[in-house]
Amino acid sequence: MLPIVYHPSYSDLDLPSNHRFPTSKYRDIYQYLLDNQLANPQQFYMPEPASIDDIKTIHCPDYVESLFNNTIDPKVMRRIGFPWSEKLVYRSRHSIAGTALTAKLALEHGRAIHLTGGYHHAHYDFGSGFCVFNDLIYAAVQALKEPNVDNVLIFDCDVHQGDGTATMAQGNDSIITCSLHCGKNFPARKALSDYDIELDKGTSNDDYLATVEETLNLLIRLHQPDLILYDAGVDIHQDDDLGYLNICDQGIAQRDKLVFTLAKQHHIPIAAVIGGGYSRDKQQLIQRHFNLIQQATKLCI
Numbered sequence: 146m147l148p149i150v151y152h153p154s155y156s157d158l159d160l161p162s163n164h165r166f167p168t169s170k171y172r173d174i175y176q177y178l179l180d181n182q183l184a185n186p187q188q189f190y191m192p193e194p195a196s197i198d199d200i201k202t203i204h205c206p207d208y209v210e211s212l213f214n215n216t217i218d219p220k221v222m223r224r225i226g227f228p229w230s231e232k233l234v235y236r237s238r239h240s241i242a243g244t245a246l247t248a249k250l251a252l253e254h255g256r257a258i259h260l261t262g263g264y265h266h267a268h269y270d271f272g273s274g275f276c277v278f279n280d281l282i283y284a285a286v287q288a289l290k291e292p293n294v295d296n297v298l299i300f301d302c303d304v305h306q307g308d309g310t311a312t313m314a315q316g317n318d319s320i321i322t323c324s325l326h327c328g329k330n331f332p333a334r335k336a337l338s339d340y341d342i343e344l345d346k347g348t349s350n351d352d353y354l355a356t357v358e359e360t361l362n363l364l365i366r367l368h369q370p371d372l373i374l375y376d377a378g379v380d381i382h383q384d385d386d387l388g389y390l391n392i393c394d395q396g397i398a399q400r401d402k403l404v405f406t407l408a409k410q411h412h413i414p415i416a417a418v419i420g421g422g423y424s425r426d427k428q429q430l431i432q433r434h435f436n437l438i439q440q441a442t443k444l445c446i
């Protein structure tokens with residue numbers, strides 16, 4: 146049975162009605178799975194919130210304290226893109242812990258999914274692009290404490306570069322970072338991941354899927370990771386508001402299938418986060434993210 150991690154705080158954020166962040170999608174996906182009996186209640190796990198000290202293990206203490214205490218510089222908040230609120234701190238504490246829990250469950254069950262995550266623009270001492278704390282780095286660092294985990298691959302297929310993940314993993318040989326992203330997209334200034342694959346605007350299914358397969362095969366061969374953290378952002382979709390690639394629904398489903406299949410073939414546990422997805426059509430957005438759960442579920446049988 147596929148473990149799925151979720152917490153109600155993921156969609157509990159008060160934002161202006163015209164805000165671009167798809168606040169409700171986390172709850173919408175959770176509800177869609179239950180309403181359509183695509184998952185049963187026993188599959189769901191809820192994270193405990195990460196403490197201030199937990200988060201300071203990966204982020205600058207001053208940054209973390211200023212967020213917890215609401216003494217943060219307004220300029221720093223503007224770069225994150227959210228107004229400060231108690232709810233935002235509460236949500237961020239759960240989402241960072243949720244990815245760590247997903248990684249733990251993946252190590253136990255082979256695979257697991259987090260119904261948020263992929264806050265890859267969060268850097269050591271500042272957040273940006275809707276990312277407060279870097280859940281991928283936090284999960285990798287936590288997983289590396291396990292006796293059988295010597296290295297973790299962060300395989301980031303969100304359309305935006307995982308710049309915060311890249312900078313935070315620099316100097317840590319146990320965390321291998323790979324970002325496949327559209328070169329002409331946020332962030333304007335790219336960081337240096339261990340592997341950066343820049344895709345041209347308008348890249349379509351065949352080229353994209355061949356690149357994903359070739360890259361992941363190479364990384365597995367070179368590094369033999371003990372765990373894969375997979376950012377399955379669907380902002381690669383041709384109709385996404387913030388992406389410039391030309392990938393259709395089928396392409397997303399094939400990508401997710403490919404990544405899970407390769408992990409299974411090589412007996413590597415895989416923890417997936419749903420990542421970005423910014424279509425304003427809620428039903429379409431749910432379906433795009435649902436691909437991930439569907440593909441992972443099929444491989445559990």
Ligand SMILES: [Zn+2]
Binds near residue numbers: 304378380420421422
């Ligand atoms: Zn993105």
